Amino acid sequence: GDSVTQMEGPVTLSEEAFLTINCTYTATGYPSLFWYVQYPGEGLQLLLKATKADDKGSNKGFEATYRKETTSFHLEKGSVQVSDSAVYFCALSSYSGGGADGLTFGKGTHLIIQP
């Protein structure tokens, strides 16, 4: 079955540091890939997505590139801020026009940014 593996947290960085959160996946076919974020006290919200190989999703300074050859979708940001402190989830969808459409999530990575 489908699965998502992401780096364990917590990840603690200083403000303005470079961020990478690794995510690799196993899926049948050609899944769509997502990063969701959960800020303290808030619900899950979509951060960015990519729907085919070599696509780059970007939002709020975060980027991730869909790498089919390495089955990866690593999240990066050049300069993190305290407000980026949250839990980040990598997810995939293997929808194939009638098949399962639920998202498969990784376990989440808790990111802590210190001033």
Next chain:
Amino acid sequence: GAGVSQTPSNKVTEKGKYVELRCDPISGHTALYWYRQSLGQGPEFLIYFQGTGAADDSGLPNDRFFAVRPEGSVSTLKIQRTERGDSAVYLCASSLTAGGSYEQYFGPGTRLTVT
């Protein structure tokens, strides 16, 4: 506009009791999803509806769990003979339609505690 809402926000019940959790999706969204999130884990897919029908219920853990969406809008997740292992946050999400690339919008969740 209004997002996905879920009621109640918290539910405490005794082992063996029956519970119902409600989800109000974003108006006009035809696809609705239920997930379960245990502490320290990512959300786990339970079931999704396209319109009134359950298009995929492969994530329901056993026959104590059942969900309905009779008019294609509000959905209710029903759990019979609750067990302590059912304690988790139950998340609902909706999207414009089914399809792996469509964004799923999540509600704040219902925290279920079975004592």
